[in-house]
Amino acid sequence: xxxxxxxAGESSDFDPLLSPTAYADGPxxxxxxxxxxxxxxxxxxxxxxxxIDHGSRRPASNEHIHNVATVYEGSLRRDASAKVVRAAHMxxxxxxxxxxxxxxxxxxRATRVVCVPYFLSPGRHSTEDVPRLISEARDAxxxxxxxxxxxxxxxxxxxxxxxxGAIDVLVDGALVK
Amino acid sequence: xxxxxxxAGESSDFDPLLSPTAYADGPxxxxxxxxxxxxxxxxxxxxxxxxIDHGSRRPASNEHIHNVATVYEGSLRRDASAKVVRAAHMxxxxxxxxxxxxxxxxxxRATRVVCVPYFLSPGRHSTEDVPRLISEARDAxxxxxxxxxxxxxxxxxxxxxxxxGAIDVLVDGALVK
Numbered sequence: 001x002x003x004x005x006x007x008a009g010e011s012s013d014f015d016p017l018l019s020p021t022a023y024a025d026g027p028x029x030x031x032x033x034x035x036x037x038x039x040x041x042x043x044x045x046x047x048x049x050x051x052i053d054h055g056s057r058r059p060a061s062n063e064h065i066h067n068v069a070t071v072y073e074g075s076l077r078r079d080a081s082a083k084v085v086r087a088a089h090m091x092x093x094x095x096x097x098x099x100x101x102x103x104x105x106x107x108x109r110a111t112r113v114v115c116v117p118y119f120l121s122p123g124r125h126s127t128e129d130v131p132r133l134i135s136e137a138r139d140a141x142x143x144x145x146x147x148x149x150x151x152x153x154x155x156x157x158x159x160x161x162x163x164x165g166a167i168d169v170l171v172d173g174a175l176v177k
Numbered sequence: 178x179x180x181x182x183x184x185a186g187e188s189s190d191f192d193p194l195l196s197p198t199a200y201a202d203g204p205x206x207x208x209x210x211x212x213x214x215x216x217x218x219x220x221x222x223x224x225x226x227x228x229i230d231h232g233s234r235r236p237a238s239n240e241h242i243h244n245v246a247t248v249y250e251g252s253l254r255r256d257a258s259a260k261v262v263r264a265a266h267m268x269x270x271x272x273x274x275x276x277x278x279x280x281x282x283x284x285x286r287a288t289r290v291v292c293v294p295y296f297l298s299p300g301r302h303s304t305e306d307v308p309r310l311i312s313e314a315r316d317a318x319x320x321x322x323x324x325x326x327x328x329x330x331x332x333x334x335x336x337x338x339x340x341x342g343a344i345d346v347l348v349d350g351a352l353v354k
Contacts, residue, residue, distance in 0.1 A: 064297075064298040171291045
């Protein structure tokens with residue numbers, strides 16, 4: 001039988017389709033080994049996806065979005081999509097947006113990058129600050145001779161059916177406790 | 178033909194199953210009339226659901242979660258669920274947690290309330306601050322002779338399959354633009 005999710009040394013068993021409540025340590029018991037740059041095997045051109053949150057002084061908060069990126073990339077790989085997923089922070093923590101975009105384009109050969117503002121409401125961060133930082137990063141990369149198509153999606157929390165589904169799952173989980 | 182969603186005076190057409198990108202003004206073009214206390218028709222006992230975010234100095238950010246609550250309640254009503262949904266803020270903006278819980282229990286006759294921390298990561302707000310504020314509110318209500326079962330769910334962003342689904346939808350939407 002497989003080890004219980006979240007048990008020591010078994011974090012590679014992290015399964016995005018399991019409820020986070022199934023993990024002893026929560027969803028952040030997920031993938032290890034996120035400190036170094038992740039591998040970008042193969043030589044084909046890719047779509048890059050960059051999840052961008054604010055950045056926190058709490059390492060656990062910063063790790064969360066990197067875990068989400070890793071799990072999301074893993075879920076895409078099953079579909080054999082030529083997509084590579086990374087996370088970056090607006091400020092406070094590394095990697096910032098410029099560093100992550102440069103890595104996606106040069107190291108991971110992304111020719112198109114979709115930046116996803118990982119914020120719940122379409123507030124100032126997702127509608128003004130992140131677009132400005134992306135624009136500045138794009139200009140800086142252009143100065144380095146590095147170019148790719150970089151677009152920005154709506155804020156995560158504007159995907160209303162998915163948010164309602166999340167509330168549903170969490171309410172049901174709390175009611176059966 | 179129905180008016181385009183998001184057009185002036187037609188916000189009651191807000192449809193949670195439509196992509197937020199279908200609305201000219203985004204999902205916050207949603208339901209009007211959220212300023213006063215919403216109606217709680219009927220006399221049956223209910224499950225209350227309280228969405229709790231941080232609270233912002235920006236009215237648009239505060240309105241967002243109330244719109245989500247209204248849309249979510251509307252989606253439940255179609256299932257004839259005896260559930261009533263409200264939103265509250267940790268601080269800065271009204272209603273706070275105490276006011277919202279009191280309203281759910283006394284005005285809306287909720288005998289059980291599930292509080293959903295509307296935060297993306299299981300950080301300090303959702304794991305420490307919100308539970309503490311709920312506990313304080315429960316004690317205050319007990320002092321007023323108002324009691325109900327109040328439980329707290331995991332943070333919104335820990336519903337991993339739904340968050341991955343949201344990323345998928347947003348990335349696809351950005352790539353076809």
